Amino acid sequence: MPLTAISEFTVDFAQLVRALSRPSNEPDAQHRALHRCMSELGSASRSVVLNEVSHELAAAFQAGEVNEATIWLAELARRMSEHSVRQVTFESGALPREVLAVAELLCEQAVP
DSSP, rough: OTTTSSSSSHHHHHHHHHHHSSTTTOHHHHHHHHHHHHHHHHTTTTEEEEHHHHHHHHHHHHHTTTHHHHHHHHHHHHHHHTTOOOOOEEEEOHHHHHHHHHHHHHSSOOOO
């Protein structure tokens, strides 16, 4: 089944990046997404791996299972690729400002 290998943290981080890239959409979306990311980081380190996201997205699109989460993940994968970021790892107990800073960097225009 598509998206089974994608962690809840990865989906939440993708939603955070999406919310930051569209700040006028819904003001509380950023806060809610960051809160969900932080609750996931309280128990263990988490990684977002571009290759895993890309493979799961391909399976989801091939199966025709496109939903809001796949849109967020596709945008995250595109932004990671544009910035040549293959993996992002956050340690357990990372500070909210650290997670937010990484998400904000991915929202900036990539420099060739």
